[in-house]
Amino acid sequence: MKIAAIVTDIEGTTGGSGFHHDVLMPYSLKHIAGFVREHQEERDVMRALVKISDRTHIPLHNLEAIIRVLQQWIRDEEPVTELKALQGMVWEKAYKQGMFQAHVYPDVPEVLQRWQQEERNLYVYSRESVKAQQLFYRYSTEGDMRLLFSGHYDSTLGPKDDPQSYARIAEAIALPPQRVMYISDDRVELDAAAQAGLKTTWVIRPQDTSLDPERVRLKSPHPVVTQFGEIVLD
Numbered sequence: 001m002k003i004a005a006i007v008t009d010i011e012g013t014t015g016g017s018g019f020h021h022d023v024l025m026p027y028s029l030k031h032i033a034g035f036v037r038e039h040q041e042e043r044d045v046m047r048a049l050v051k052i053s054d055r056t057h058i059p060l061h062n063l064e065a066i067i068r069v070l071q072q073w074i075r076d077e078e079p080v081t082e083l084k085a086l087q088g089m090v091w092e093k094a095y096k097q098g099m100f101q102a103h104v105y106p107d108v109p110e111v112l113q114r115w116q117q118e119e120r121n122l123y124v125y126s127r128e129s130v131k132a133q134q135l136f137y138r139y140s141t142e143g144d145m146r147l148l149f150s151g152h153y154d155s156t157l158g159p160k161d162d163p164q165s166y167a168r169i170a171e172a173i174a175l176p177p178q179r180v181m182y183i184s185d186d187r188v189e190l191d192a193a194a195q196a197g198l199k200t201t202w203v204i205r206p207q208d209t210s211l212d213p214e215r216v217r218l219k220s221p222h223p224v225v226t227q228f229g230e231i232v233l234d
């Protein structure tokens with residue numbers, strides 16, 4: 001059966017692993033205080049601060065205490081919606097100023113373009129927020145890639161180790177699971193996707209020295225590739 005949609009992970013799959021943890025996270029930890037102080041009057045920032053104040057019972061005028069909570073949430077990687085919104089704003093400003101670019105492996109865009117020309121729809125499923133995903137592909141080392149994707153899913157849909165999440169994606173894009181391929185560097189995610197009936201491909205980048213693709217290939221229930229050009233869809 002022809003694969004009609006492809007869903008990809010980001011970190012370790014289309015892009016280098018560690019970008020969120022090593023670049024984005026520390027950047028937001030360092031700059032969130034300055035950003036909030038400088039932009040507190042702006043509507044979206046104010047809206048997030050009001051919700052955080054409600055949630056934590058810290059009075060809105062005690063901005064420095066709210067900032068300390070935000071910093072702690074960043075360190076603990078707390079999945080708080082308002083934090084993610086503020087981080088998205090901090091990152092957007094930094095990307096625009098050219099502080100960093102999102103690393104995408106150079107083999108990826110060409111293959112995604114080919115799939116798109118073959119009238120297959122492309123989706124992203126990542127732990128990071130939809131906003132962070134869109135920024136990632138807008139300011140990537142391979143240029144603005146946003147137009148390649150028909151939709152984005154993040155962990156608000158469900159955790160990546162839960163087969164239900166993949167079933168939900170297939171349902172959301174209105175395709176039987178067997179017509180959807182999930183591509184990732186993470187065995188647990190791939191197992192969950194396969195359990196939901198999706199086709200899978202395991203990307204093991206040469207940069208990931210913890211796994212030997214040749215050895216994994218012998219035992220893996222998922223086809224193993226080292227770059228996107230090797231992926232066989234149908």
Ligand SMILES: [Mg+2]
Nearest residue numbers: 009011012185
């Ligand atoms: Mg990954």
